[in-house]
Amino acid sequence: VTVLGFAGLGTMGRPMATNLVRAGTPLVVWNRTPKELPGAEVAAGAAELFRRADTVLLMLRDAAAVGAVLDAVDVAGRTVVQMGTIAPEESRAVEARVRAAGGRYVEAPVSGSRVPAERGELVAMLAGDAAAVADVRPLLAPMCATTVVCGAVPGALLLKLAVNVFLITLVTGLAESFHFAEAHGLDLEQFADVLDAGQMASPISRVKVRKLVSDDFAVQAAIDDVLRNAELVLGAGGTLPLLEASRDLLAETVALGHGGEDMAAVVRALRARG
């Protein structure tokens, strides 16, 4: 029986690991700040996690966190599955490092936030050595509605960033649309009803428009993290005028002190511009 390791029980990692346990996967977990997970064994440190598991999933904040974990472990004979959103170039460097140390590397970023993670409905994109990808893909099934194979590293992260261009400009565009309605004194409930009834309605527009109407910026995806994602896209290069404008508005929202709020709070930057 393959023992799976899981590092990073944060907003995303905890529900993801919980779905693995529910599916009956033998799981060993580790979090930098010690945390338990019902149904899973807990490793005392990252090194122990890699000793006990032959495949280890990483759901960590960023590339610095991935580097810190890899500094502490021996990956020889292990398969490292990096599921966080990091820069394509950073992922390439992690792949080279893992291979040089005798391990296999798969990048498997996911699309979908906390609620899809809880429901096991993430979309995972996988890239790396074909044999390793084929081994890892079925292991991700309890966490995902869909898994898509994207060739060599960093094909999966580039696809994830392409999807993020749409997500970020979509929500920023919705906030701009809402702000236009607000600034012209329209009935905002009616604005939301018309959007919900029309062809642009989507699960994300329905949720975000209600947050805008009720001025509820309780976090689903934090502005800070969305801004980091926008910077990752811009760092990868491309013709991105809408994303650049969105990035500026996200950065202004952070500067106004609202980086911990939901991405819908980007409307605050529009209000501040007056």
Ligand SMILES: NC(=O)c1ccc[n+]([C@@H]2O[C@H](COP(=O)([O-])OP(=O)(O)OC[C@H]3O[C@@H](n4cnc5c(N)ncnc54)[C@H](OP(=O)(O)O)[C@@H]3O)[C@@H](O)[C@H]2O)c1
């Ligand atoms: N949230 C979303 O909607 C979403 C959706 C898709 C993809 N993602 C991506 O998925 C990744 C995780 O997101 P999240 O929302 O779960 O983040 P999070 O709640 O901030 O969790 C981050 C995790 O990384 C760990 N970590 C941070 N620095 C570390 C270090 N130096 N060494 C070891 N562990 C470290 C944290 O451990 P501690 O508990 O000790 O701090 C925590 O377990 C990110 O790359 C994010 O961009 C997020």
